[in-house]
Amino acid sequence: MRRLGSVQQKIPCVFLTEVKEEQSRKRESQQFQVVATENVNPIVLESNINSALATEKLDGTCCYVSMYKEQPYLWARLDRKPTKQACKRFKRHQCSYRSGKGFAWNVEEDFKTVPETWVPALRVEHQNGQPVPDEHGHIPGWVPVEKDDKPYCWHSSVVDYDARLGLVLRPSAQNEDLLEITTVPLADLMEQTLELIGTNVNGNPYGMGSKKHPVHILVAHGSVRIRNPPLVDYHQLTSWFRDSQEGRVEGIVWHCNDGTLVKLHRHHLGLKWPDGDTFLNARPVVVYMESVVQEYDNTSKDLFTSFARLNGHHFSRLRDIQFDPSPESPI
Template structure:
């Protein structure tokens, strides 16, 4: 599927309303969808796009680092105070020009030497950003999406680390079953097989855990390749039908949003907040899907992983559950806790 390497636009034309955002605290406005689909979405042949579930986690990239397949965490380069002031002044003057209905031709240019905060060592910008004068251009609020490698002893990214094993070169992945797309599979796969792809890290300590994955006693964090969870929903040309799909009591529409993966590589999305609908919801679709554990590791791998401490124990614990079917993703931790209690 198409990797997420830039901000994804809403499938509908959006409008800014001067009311408090339900998505971001302290934001004095909200962005809502109109009923009109964007020309870009239509030009990208969204009718033939693959429709997938948008997940509420944190975005990750898998690509090589120092010659090895590696997990990279999302890290946006942000403007410095100087850059923030310059951007604010530009927007203020632009607003005055618009109010006076005068034409304007002056574009804002970023000064790479002054306008941005320092980024961590090894930081790289997202690949699909526009580059001008050698500088990856930020979004409308000055943020430049990018990535940092998740290093072995990182405390900041300890939950990222629990979903990978660098020594064995493995990733803990959640995907749909090929036999029955309504069921999920948890498995370990080579990190190298994911190189160039982006994933969503979901779990106990990510974004408030809207999917109820794991528990305080048994934290669980899993990588979900973007575009891997399919959806069946009304076509976006029918706004009312799509709105009702989200707003119904049916489990199908109990998702954070939709991402359309177009054949030309373009992505379009629709979030519940675009429709002024609440998220999280009490019973997300993903939380209630049946899960099969498919984790058959060589004994040498299991023993090696188990010795690395609690943060890496998920691989060995899931290996103990190999072949088990759990009635729902949100009940996964209960099976692991039984194993932990039996061996303690």
């Protein structure tokens, strides 16, 4: 299987976009709406979109696996953002020009400090040794997730640095309709980006876990394929999102053969998200922890141990996973 594109920066829309004078459906503070037009983005045609791989855009927070302290580490997304004063100037520019392009930044003075361990994302442009903000006024970047790191406690719950493992959700190799929760060596995820989804991320659109027993999991970008996706046509895609069961997703990300990534979000089409149950929750899931089930102490309360206790159990959907006694059904 070819290595799919790593999500390091904002992904452009598959269609050209325009700005409408109405409240954003995605950002409460934004008084304008960015919507798709019916015109295909020229970069799509250059990258041969017809041969691209269409994958589900998952609603979580972006992560990255790369080296730190001489071993594979999980990194959390942390965009360096402007100070309050610089943000006001930038928003005035956006309101005047409906774009962040052309705004003059002073990176040393206009941006908040970040941890010393912060690094800019790959392919961030640099000028005079300083990373350049994108058109949204952010400098995409990453910070390593340490064990028991409170700001990133949900990130740290899905990695075991001692065993060098991550908790991953992926389609089963034997049956693509079946989702599988398992452990994967962090070394196998090197230089990949993933989405952290779960109870305390983005309002939990997938209904995972509970306040008493939060559930979080990593999903490698590009791993959840969309079979028989519609053509890249505004009306066909709108109908697919609105009317089909498979279209109950946040969006689509196309991975082109030349490495280009393009996306389409429901908000680009004026469609609500989430809107009822999601397609991810329409698929059965199995917990497969056979290779590590003996590694975790039964008295521990961490997520790895909780899933190890469920080894071999099937659930009809993600929201049905629960760590109380009597899980649904063993294999």
